[in-house]
Amino acid sequence: MRTDALPIHSGLLPRPRGPLSDAVVGALRTGVLAPVDVTDVAGADPFGADLAVALHTCYELHYQGFRDVDPDWEWAPDLLALRRDLERVFERALRAEVAGGADVPAVLDELLVEPIPGTGVSHFLRDDGEWWHLREHVVHRSIYHHKEADPHAWVIPRLRGQAKAALVAVEFDEFGGGHGDRAHAQLYADLMAASGLDTGYLSYFDDVPPQIVAIVNMMSLFGLHRRLRGALVGHFAAAEITTAPSARRIAQAIERLGGGPRTTHFFTEHIEADAVHEQVLRHDVVGDLLDREPELASDVVFGVRATELLEARFGAHVLSAWRAGRSSLLTPLPDHPGPA
Ligand SMILES: [Fe+2]
Numbered sequence: 229m230r231t232d233a234l235p236i237h238s239g240l241l242p243r244p245r246g247p248l249s250d251a252v253v254g255a256l257r258t259g260v261l262a263p264v265d266v267t268d269v270a271g272a273d274p275f276g277a278d279l280a281v282a283l284h285t286c287y288e289l290h291y292q293g294f295r296d297v298d299p300d301w302e303w304a305p306d307l308l309a310l311r312r313d314l315e316r317v318f319e320r321a322l323r324a325e326v327a328g329g330a331d332v333p334a335v336l337d338e339l340l341v342e343p344i345p346g347t348g349v350s351h352f353l354r355d356d357g358e359w360w361h362l363r364e365h366v367v368h369r370s371i372y373h374h375k376e377a378d379p380h381a382w383v384i385p386r387l388r389g390q391a392k393a394a395l396v397a398v399e400f401d402e403f404g405g406g407h408g409d410r411a412h413a414q415l416y417a418d419l420m421a422a423s424g425l426d427t428g429y430l431s432y433f434d435d436v437p438p439q440i441v442a443i444v445n446m447m448s449l450f451g452l453h454r455r456l457r458g459a460l461v462g463h464f465a466a467a468e469i470t471t472a473p474s475a476r477r478i479a480q481a482i483e484r485l486g487g488g489p490r491t492t493h494f495f496t497e498h499i500e501a502d503a504v505h506e507q508v509l510r511h512d513v514v515g516d517l518l519d520r521e522p523e524l525a526s527d528v529v530f531g532v533r534a535t536e537l538l539e540a541r542f543g544a545h546v547l548s549a550w551r552a553g554r555s556s557l558l559t560p561l562p563d564h565p566g567p568a
């Protein structure tokens with residue numbers, strides 16, 4: 229099967245949301261990085277829109293890049309130096325906000341314990357979600373799912389033995405098991421098409437709040453730094469453990485709203501796949517990594533906790549908007565009749 233529906237890279241630079249992102253986007257647009265005062269960076273809101281967009285733009289040079297932007301910016305020393313300063317602010321804030329510890333099994337087990345009744349975004353969607361809520365959810369998550377599993381691929385050369393073999397096996401599934409039309413990024417594009425949304429790569433980036441951008445930035449931060457390989461693996465395990473139950477709830481929401489397999493497929497695929505991935509991550513990847521490098525346990529815990537923190541911040545933003553009857557996006561979507 230051909231993959232004509234693969235997301236086309238829109239390639240557009242994002243809209244700056246403050247002085248830091250203005251400096252980064254301006255550099256890529258004009259070819260000159262204007263000097264940025266380090267105190268501006270240090271004083272920036274570590275979870276705010278400006279830093280999130282600045283960092284995301286730096287990272288995107290390592291993924292698909294931007295149309296009409298010199299690819300050599302990926303390794304431009306002055307931009308890398310600015311990225312390092314932004315990362316320090318972001319990572320320091322993450323570490324300050326999460327509890328430490330090194331008991332990896334206990335921290336992973338905690339993820340399986342859900343409050344009753346559930347309070348997350350997927351619970352809202354299952355119980356009360358309307359079609360516009362679901363479409364907003366799909367738009368938010370597109371910022372990651374257009375590059376699903378790409379940030380995790382950076383860690384492959386940093387692992388050895390069973391941990392590497394098992395992580396690659398999970399990545400093989402995420403990338404479609406040899407079939408481009410089954411890559412999860414493609415399944416997500418299919419979901420967007422079935423939902424009447426633009427399937428272009430990052431085409432909604434300017435419409436999403438910083439809470440979702442921060443989650444993708446965390447993955448890129450953990451993936452691109454070898455010293456954070458434990459955190460990347462912890463993040464990956466946390467994501468796989470929590471995805472299957474939330475995917476089930478979202479599939480139920482779509483079915484309740486009258487959607488068929490074209491709209492539910494991405495989620496039903498993850499109910500089954502991530503139940504397996506969870507076990508592989510816990511035992512073969514995390515387990516083997518810590519057998520080899522037990523000193524990484526606190527980093528694995530950091531990766532799990534940072535994921536929980538940023539997911540909680542994102543969920544709080546979305547639910548507070550929805551409960552007030554407002555859009556959770558910066559620009560509300562046009563009306564759409566219903567799921568396919
Ligand atoms: Fe996936």
Ligand SMILES: [Fe+2]
Pocket residue numbers: 402468501502505
């Ligand atoms: Fe998965």
